[in-house]
Every structure is written in C-alpha cells, then in structure tokens.
Amino acid sequence: MPGIDCGVERRMGARAGLGDAADFSPLACGEGSGVGFERRDTRVPLSTRPRPDPPPPGGRESVGRDLASTRTRLDAGRTSPDRDPAFGVYVHWPFCRSKCPYCDFNSHVRHGLVDEQRLVRAFAAEIAATAARTPGRTVSTIFFGGGTPSLMEPATVAAILDAIAKNWRVSDDVEVTLEANPTSVEARRFKGYRTAGVNRVSLGVQALDDAALSALGRTHTAREALDAVAIARRIFERYSFDLIYARPGQTVPAWRAELTGAISQAAEHLSLYQLTIEPGTPFAALHASGRLATPDADHARNLYDITQEVCAAAGLPAYEVSNHARPGAECRHNLVYWRCREYAGIGPGAHGRLDIGGVRRATATERQPEAWLALVEGQGSGLVTDEPLSRTEAADEYLLMGLRLAEGIDLNRFERLAGHPLSAERIAHLTQHGLVETLAAGRLRVTATGFPVLNAVVADLAA
Numbered sequence: 086m087p088g089i090d091c092g093v094e095r096r097m098g099a100r101a102g103l104g105d106a107a108d109f110s111p112l113a114c115g116e117g118s119g120v121g122f123e124r125r126d127t128r129v130p131l132s133t134r135p136r137p138d139p140p141p142p143g144g145r146e147s148v149g150r151d152l153a154s155t156r157t158r159l160d161a162g163r164t165s166p167d168r169d170p171a172f173g174v175y176v177h178w179p180f181c182r183s184k185c186p187y188c189d190f191n192s193h194v195r196h197g198l199v200d201e202q203r204l205v206r207a208f209a210a211e212i213a214a215t216a217a218r219t220p221g222r223t224v225s226t227i228f229f230g231g232g233t234p235s236l237m238e239p240a241t242v243a244a245i246l247d248a249i250a251k252n253w254r255v256s257d258d259v260e261v262t263l264e265a266n267p268t269s270v271e272a273r274r275f276k277g278y279r280t281a282g283v284n285r286v287s288l289g290v291q292a293l294d295d296a297a298l299s300a301l302g303r304t305h306t307a308r309e310a311l312d313a314v315a316i317a318r319r320i321f322e323r324y325s326f327d328l329i330y331a332r333p334g335q336t337v338p339a340w341r342a343e344l345t346g347a348i349s350q351a352a353e354h355l356s357l358y359q360l361t362i363e364p365g366t367p368f369a370a371l372h373a374s375g376r377l378a379t380p381d382a383d384h385a386r387n388l389y390d391i392t393q394e395v396c397a398a399a400g401l402p403a404y405e406v407s408n409h410a411r412p413g414a415e416c417r418h419n420l421v422y423w424r425c426r427e428y429a430g431i432g433p434g435a436h437g438r439l440d441i442g443g444v445r446r447a448t449a450t451e452r453q454p455e456a457w458l459a460l461v462e463g464q465g466s467g468l469v470t471d472e473p474l475s476r477t478e479a480a481d482e483y484l485l486m487g488l489r490l491a492e493g494i495d496l497n498r499f500e501r502l503a504g505h506p507l508s509a510e511r512i513a514h515l516t517q518h519g520l521v522e523t524l525a526a527g528r529l530r531v532t533a534t535g536f537p538v539l540n541a542v543v544a545d546l547a548a
Contacts, residue, residue, distance in 0.1 A: 172428070173422075173426065173427070173429070174224055176227065176229050176230070176431045178232040179432065185301065190232075192232045201241045208244075209245070211431050215431065216253050222427070227259060228261075229261075229264060234264050235269040235270060238277075240277075246261065259284075261283045263278055263285075265289070266288075284321065284322065285324065287324070288313055288317060290347075292310075293307045293310065323353060324354075325355065330344075344396070348399045348401060354401075356408050403491060425487065433453065433458075446472065448471050448472075480503035484499060492530065493529050494530070512529065512546070514545070520534060520538065
C-alpha cells in the first residue's frame, strides 16, 4: 500500500471546494463549512495501517454490521444515489464574535455593527447572477454556514430565502439548515428562523466539558450548550450538533462517557471530528512550540473505534466517515457534496460546482467580506474563480468525495466521468486486503476496515 500523497489530496481538496483547509483524513468534511461541508473540520489523521488485532466481542464487528446495514438502506432509498437530481445552495455568513484557535475557515471578527440590509442586497444580487447561469434548476437543499449564521437577524435569513425562491424553483420538501453557536441561541431568534423557513439547525457544541471548551477557545459552557440543544429540540423537528474529540489529554473512558451523554441529547444526527492542527492557526504555533500535545496515531485510532462502536450501538451509524445519523436523517445538503451533485456557492469565500453546457465548473468567490461586497455592488457577483474541470478532475472529485460515504460510488458513473474504468488490478489488491468491496449493483465502497485508512485507499485508486 503506497503512502498518502498529501500534495495530491490538497490539490484534489482545493478542486472539491475545500482549499487548504482540507487534509482529507478519514474524519474530514462534515456539515456545511465555509465552502459547504459540516464546518467544524477538525481532525487528527489516523494511523495509515489497518489494525491487525481482532475486534472485541460486540465491538468493531458490530460496527461493521451497522455500517453494512447503513449502506443497504442508503442503496435501497427513495432515489438511487447516482440518479439523485439534487441541487443545493450554500450561503456563507462570514462573521463571528471571536475566532477559535483551531479554526482556519473563512471567518472574520467585526466589532462594529454589520450592515445586514446592505449584505442582503448583495446576497440577492449574487443569487440572481448565479441563477441566470443555471436556469431550470429546482433547489432541494439550502445551507447557511459560516462564520456564525446565527448572528444574523431572522429577517435577514428570510430575505435571502425569498431571493432564492424568486430566482429558482424550490422543492416542496426543501431542507433548510442553519448553523448556530450556543452563545447566540435564544428561543426568540430560533422561532424567527423557523418562521423564515429554516427547518433544521446544526449546533457547534464541540464539547460537553467546561475545561475542554475553554481549551478550545469556545466562549460557552457545557450547560449553555445543552440549553441551546433543548431550545433547538423544542422549535425544530430536525437538529444536529458537532463534537470535537482526540483533544489534548482526552482518555478513552472520558470520551465514551461524553459521547454517550451527547447521544442522549441527539435526536437524529451527530457530526464527530478529531482535532486537527491547521497551519496558520494559534493552535499550530502552540503545537510547534511543544505547548500543545495531541494524541498519537494509535490513541486517536482507539478514540475513533470507540466513536463507531458507541454510535452504532445507539442507532446512529456512520453514513459518512465523520457523520452519524438515524435511518432517513442524513444531512441531505451534505449528500449533495459527497455525491458530486450541483451546488451554488453564495457569499464571501463560498465555493460551488455548476454543470453548464455539459461542463463541470468550479466556482469560488472573494474571501474578504468587504472586498466581496465591493465586487458584488460593482459587477453583480463576487466570483473570482470560474474554471472548467477536466474529465480526470471531475472523476477524481467523485472518487474522493463518494468513497467517504457508506454507500460508496457507482463504478459506471466513474467510468463515464473519467473516460476509463478504475484499475481492476488496484481494486483487486485493495479487496484482497479487506479495504474495499464491490457489489453486484456495480458499486464500490470502503469497508469498515478501510475507513480508518481512507486517505491511503483513495491515493491508491487515484494513482
């Protein structure tokens, strides 16, 4: 098995809309980041070798069974994954009250008042410009990410949703998710979001331990986080929250207890990420100086195994390497990304993938909020990147993103995109090592053994 070519993954990640924030470890990419993935993208890469020791009774074997049942359910869902006509809209709100020391997303602190009405006009203009390039689409999912979208007034959210509905047809069962931080959650505001049209919230809880929250630079307490979850539960039928694990000094028993407590509060969905030291962040400087120690690869792998075991036993199996859901409760917007469907990126630093004239195009907008605003007011859009993808690039993205899912990829679709099939020799080699499996329906998926070394699997197949 060749080692991981991080350069390849960075290049593929940038093409997939993640830029330099993505290391594509097995635990990357959650719900709707500033580019459109579940945003707390904080992981430590796991060991790059499979565990040789047998799983304990009721442990990894049961996890594997639950992953298999998840794959079967997804394959037999209402719509075939590769016939799903989904079209998503990602809206990036770039402002935060403070910058977390582990975060390298496109978020900005502004101590003065933000002119939301001016921003609404800019969002509406960029939506109109994007819709003019993509006529006839039906929006199936909308995601407000950031930044901290829950700093927006409900009227701002309503106006943006109105602009989307004015320019595209919106599905009757559209999923509309808004990210929220516990410090900006209050019942009045959440009721306003629900009235505006939001029907799902994703809470950045990150930990249920006050000392850990303080170490992560979070400004809320565990009690405030649980109170925010309770408010979300009262107002929204669907909600999710994020946790970061593999934190400095975290033990397996402590994580098991914390995760078990979190599951007792989770209705249908959890996003669970390992802490990653991202270049250019305060945590990176602390780590480089030896003042911040993270778990080694073996300990991180132990924490990952416990995560899979506990979640599967609670009926929340992994449908993607970092995302767990009850049957039917998967984040539909995230599936747009992982299944490589079309999505429009709106707002500062947002990425998109649009199919125009039979060509897959990668789009990105200006990252700096004030510069983005000036561009939109001057030319109707903040677009700074609009590049066609080659067949190889489009196929690589499908491979990279699709293998993160328990359902895997359609080999025929890959061949249509690439113009050639995946190497049968490489598939056989990985199958022999128990890392991938093929189905009679022509799908290729990563096994429970393969997910912890997903980087190496993808690198081998893409070579």
